[in-house]
Amino acid sequence: MSRTVFRTCTLCEAMCGLKFEVDGERVLAVLPDEEDVFSQGFICPKGTAIAAVHDDPDRLRTPMRRMASGDFEPIGWEEAFSLVARRLKEIRAQHGGDATAVYMGNPVAHNYGALALRNAVFAALGTRNCTSAGSQDTSPRFAVSYYLYGASLIVPVPDIDHTQYFLCVGANPRISNGSLLAAPDIRKRMLAIRQRGGRVVVVDPRRSETAREADEHLAILPGGDAAFLLSLVQVLVAEGRIDRAKIATLARGWDEIERRIAPFAPERVEAMTGIDAGTIRRVAREFADAPSSAAYSRVGVCNNAHGTVASLATDLLNLAAGRMGEVGGSMFATPPFDTRPILKLTGADGHARWHSRVRKLPETFGDLPASILAEEMETPGPGQVRALVTFAGNPVLSTPNGRRLDAALELLEFMVSIDLYINETTRHADVILPPAWGLAEDHVDFINTAVATRNTVRWSPPVFEKPAGSWADWQILLELIYRLGGGPTGLKSLDWLYRLGRRVGIHWKPESTADMLLRLGPYGDRFLPWSRGLNLKKLKRAPHGIDLGPLRPGVAHRILHRDRLMHLDVPVLLKAIDELADSLESAPSGDDALLLIGRRELRSNNSWMHNVPELVSGRARCVLLVHPADAQRAGVGDGETAVLENHIHTGEVTVRISDEMRPGVVSLPHGWGHVASARWQRTAGAHAGVSINDWTDDQRVESVVGQSILNGLPVRLKAKMPDSGDAHSASPARAQI
Numbered sequence: 001m002s003r004t005v006f007r008t009c010t011l012c013e014a015m016c017g018l019k020f021e022v023d024g025e026r027v028l029a030v031l032p033d034e035e036d037v038f039s040q041g042f043i044c045p046k047g048t049a050i051a052a053v054h055d056d057p058d059r060l061r062t063p064m065r066r067m068a069s070g071d072f073e074p075i076g077w078e079e080a081f082s083l084v085a086r087r088l089k090e091i092r093a094q095h096g097g098d099a100t101a102v103y104m105g106n107p108v109a110h111n112y113g114a115l116a117l118r119n120a121v122f123a124a125l126g127t128r129n130c131t132s133a134g135s136q137d138t139s140p141r142f143a144v145s146y147y148l149y150g151a152s153l154i155v156p157v158p159d160i161d162h163t164q165y166f167l168c169v170g171a172n173p174r175i176s177n178g179s180l181l182a183a184p185d186i187r188k189r190m191l192a193i194r195q196r197g198g199r200v201v202v203v204d205p206r207r208s209e210t211a212r213e214a215d216e217h218l219a220i221l222p223g224g225d226a227a228f229l230l231s232l233v234q235v236l237v238a239e240g241r242i243d244r245a246k247i248a249t250l251a252r253g254w255d256e257i258e259r260r261i262a263p264f265a266p267e268r269v270e271a272m273t274g275i276d277a278g279t280i281r282r283v284a285r286e287f288a289d290a291p292s293s294a295a296y297s298r299v300g301v302c303n304n305a306h307g308t309v310a311s312l313a314t315d316l317l318n319l320a321a322g323r324m325g326e327v328g329g330s331m332f333a334t335p336p337f338d339t340r341p342i343l344k345l346t347g348a349d350g351h352a353r354w355h356s357r358v359r360k361l362p363e364t365f366g367d368l369p370a371s372i373l374a375e376e377m378e379t380p381g382p383g384q385v386r387a388l389v390t391f392a393g394n395p396v397l398s399t400p401n402g403r404r405l406d407a408a409l410e411l412l413e414f415m416v417s418i419d420l421y422i423n424e425t426t427r428h429a430d431v432i433l434p435p436a437w438g439l440a441e442d443h444v445d446f447i448n449t450a451v452a453t454r455n456t457v458r459w460s461p462p463v464f465e466k467p468a469g470s471w472a473d474w475q476i477l478l479e480l481i482y483r484l485g486g487g488p489t490g491l492k493s494l495d496w497l498y499r500l501g502r503r504v505g506i507h508w509k510p511e512s513t514a515d516m517l518l519r520l521g522p523y524g525d526r527f528l529p530w531s532r533g534l535n536l537k538k539l540k541r542a543p544h545g546i547d548l549g550p551l552r553p554g555v556a557h558r559i560l561h562r563d564r565l566m567h568l569d570v571p572v573l574l575k576a577i578d579e580l581a582d583s584l585e586s587a588p589s590g591d592d593a594l595l596l597i598g599r600r601e602l603r604s605n606n607s608w609m610h611n612v613p614e615l616v617s618g619r620a621r622c623v624l625l626v627h628p629a630d631a632q633r634a635g636v637g638d639g640e641t642a643v644l645e646n647h648i649h650t651g652e653v654t655v656r657i658s659d660e661m662r663p664g665v666v667s668l669p670h671g672w673g674h675v676a677s678a679r680w681q682r683t684a685g686a687h688a689g690v691s692i693n694d695w696t697d698d699q700r701v702e703s704v705v706g707q708s709i710l711n712g713l714p715v716r717l718k719a720k721m722p723d724s725g726d727a728h729s730a731s732p733a734r735a736q737i
């Protein structure tokens with residue numbers, strides 16, 4: 001008998017409501033949930049493809065152990081857990097906690113059980129060598145938020161549903177469906193801005209899908225955004241368009257900013273931005289004169305040179321133009337789960353409280369930059385990384401100089417991965433522990449509701465019952481934590497209680513944490529039986545979610561600093577502005593060099609889901625977009641295989657000639673390069689593509705947070721000579737344990 005289950009999509013930040021038609025263990029259809037309070041019937045092709053991941057025969061269903069041949073054999077859960085716990089404990093006893101590193105990938109952000117245990121994992125391992133996808137996409141934003149507002153997760157959201165002027169910098173929400181901007185069907189929302197007489201301006205070296213539908217596209221030079229945004233602020237200051245009294249009610253330290261940005265006159269940033277001074281002045285005036293306006297910058301800016309200053313400058317522009325906390329401006333969500341107190345309690349939040357051993361790069365929000373992994377494994381000495389735990393990540397494809405990491409993983413004494421697939425990274429693991437995965441789990445969103453364009457909350461039940469004998473992600477993590485001597489909070493003062501409880505059959509569940517956060521949050525019942533506020537039980541009775549209203553105006557209500565002001569007088573940020581001012585005249589590229597940037601494709605989800613036939617069928621997507629003039633200079637034609645080279649790597653790419661590129665800039669999507677995992681993911685292997693991170697440089701990091709610089713990398717493009725190019729060779733297998 002078929003049944004219907006409503007569930008939020010966990011693949012990206014848009015949180016679309018899905019409607020699953022299910023018969024037994026089979027998904028008959030995945031449709032949009034027309035009644036979802038947030039997405040109101042929108043979904044993208046990836047949402048539908050969830051069913052194919054569920055049915056994928058290549059998805060792992062039992063723990064796997066790597067053999068000396070490099071192939072895998074299935075093993076039982078008890079054997080797997082005891083092997084993993086024994087090896088991790090041995091390495092900790094012999095070499096200390098920091099000898100084990102952790103990498104947590106993007107899907108953790110959509111996995112509340114794993115998020116709740118994140119710090120407990122680090123504490124149980126006793127390591128500070130924690131890394132994540134954050135250093136490829138968000139660390140600059142987190143650090144800026146931490147300093148300005150007092151918590152990394154306080155991120156302003158452009159109020160796109162009410163704005164009359166949307167300045168979108170280094171983001172392609174038409175394809176990505178927004179990042180740190182949860183807004184399903186962004187295309188419709190952007191069209192609506194134009195329909196109500198507003199203006200959309202997109203700043204991107206490529207005329208992206210989003211730029212194509214904007215009023216104006218500014219083809220900036222890669223890495224020019226920080227200078228561009230500060231120059232807009234400088235124009236507002238120089239033209240006397242600043243309301244200092246108003247700013248003083250919201251922020252402290254504005255004077256320092258004004259002094260620091262004086263060098264960023266439009267004429268002086270032309271070389272770095274590739275945008276003429278007249279245009280910069282005009283955009284600044286338009287932004288200030290519009291009835292409402294919101295500036296937003298994202299991944300193309302964050303994972304670039306000066307990503308922290310650019311993220312800061314985005315907020316400064318909104319503040320300078322009087323748009324901070326205003327309807328139609330840059331606002332703050334009031335999320336139902338207020339995680340800030342927990343993050344404070346567990347010491348998870350902060351910046352530069354410790355540094356990496358080899359390169360001394362700082363921690364951000366508890367994570368070190370992932371680009372340290374290879375060198376920490378290769379460099380001998382106390383604290384050398386000898387073991388790795390990966391959770392839902394694929395750093396060989398997603399972090400810079402992936403091939404170096406690919407080789408370094410073979411130096412490890414032990415590696416365990418918690419993942420659905422054998423991929424380019426997990427193929428190195430001694431043991432892979434596969435979760436029963438999302439559809440067999442309940443779900444609430446802990447993070448993305450904090451960056452949504454409207455306040456909502458929704459509970460998702462599992463679509464299927466968890467198969468007997470299978471483990472959820474959080475159960476796997478918790479089992480490992482207990483076996484390593486820890487507990488679910490990561491705090492010694494509390495964990496002994498949970499350990500005691502477990503012995504008498506009382507178990508920690510992420511659901512209880514969700515219930516507590518909801519009840520203590522801004523809409524909660526505070527545990528008062530007569531309250532009309534929310535608790536999980538009430539939430540479960542609303543299958544399409546509960547609408548909690550529009551974003552609330554004002555800034556102070558979200559700031560954690562005691563004085564409720566934005567703090568702009570932050571030495572590390574001010575110094576970074578000064579350093580940028582000193583480098584304004586330096587040209588970003590060499591003579592014959594092209595600058596390589598990345599992109600996302602609609603039917604792609606970072607490095608995974610390429611094993612879903614519907615998502616990889618048709619025209620090849622892993623192609624290098626090259627401007628016609630650059631292609632002609634290199635002597636390469638459309639559809640041809642050419643050679644891309646730089647100081648890190650030389651390899652082949654398929655060229656697509658396109659005038660959507662700024663001349664001198666070429667674009668390759670990330671997350672491809674599946675030759676090494678073709679044995680285990682057959683469809684992905686047949687559409688392998690190449691990894692952009694074979695060319696990116698792990699030593700090239702932004703100065704404040706050590707964020708990977710993944711965009712704007714100098715490369716040379718050449719026609720293919722007979723015999724050139726290479727293949728992704730499989731690394732030798734580590735000895736069996």
Ligand SMILES: Nc1nc2c(c(=O)[nH]1)N[C@H]1C(S)=C(S)[C@@H](COP(=O)(O)OP(=O)(O)OC[C@H]3O[C@@H](n4cnc5c(=O)[nH]c(N)nc54)[C@H](O)[C@@H]3O)O[C@H]1N2
Nearest residue numbers: 105106133136137392393394398418598606607608670710
């Ligand atoms: N050059 C360049 N590199 C980039 C980027 C770029 O723009 N340019 N973007 C960066 C960005 S923004 C990100 S977020 C990273 C992403 O890179 P990563 O975070 O390293 O990983 P993903 O490619 O998202 O792979 C996710 C893995 O999790 C597994 N998985 C999926 N769902 C689950 C689950 O529920 N449980 C478990 N245990 N596993 C699961 C999948 O099988 C897959 O192996 O890439 C970054 N890399």
Ligand SMILES: Nc1nc2c(c(=O)[nH]1)N[C@H]1C(S)=C(S)[C@@H](COP(=O)(O)OP(=O)(O)OC[C@H]3O[C@@H](n4cnc5c(=O)[nH]c(N)nc54)[C@H](O)[C@@H]3O)O[C@H]1N2
Nearest residue numbers: 170171172176179203222223298299300602604605606711
């Ligand atoms: N379809 C799809 N959706 C996704 C994902 C996916 O893989 N596929 N991944 C999800 C994840 S993990 C994230 S973090 C979000 C990211 O979502 P977004 O932040 O929207 O990131 P991208 O789509 O990579 O768009 C970045 C844009 O920046 C441009 N760019 C590159 N360099 C520069 C530069 O120097 N300056 C400027 N101004 N622009 C530059 C690129 O050309 C590109 O158009 O998307 C999420 N959604």
Ligand code: SF4
Nearest residue numbers: 009012015016044047
């Ligand atoms: S836009 Fe994102 S959340 Fe919505 S269906 Fe697609 S992948 Fe899922």
Ligand SMILES: [Mo]
Nearest residue numbers: 106133136137
């Ligand atoms: Mo990301």
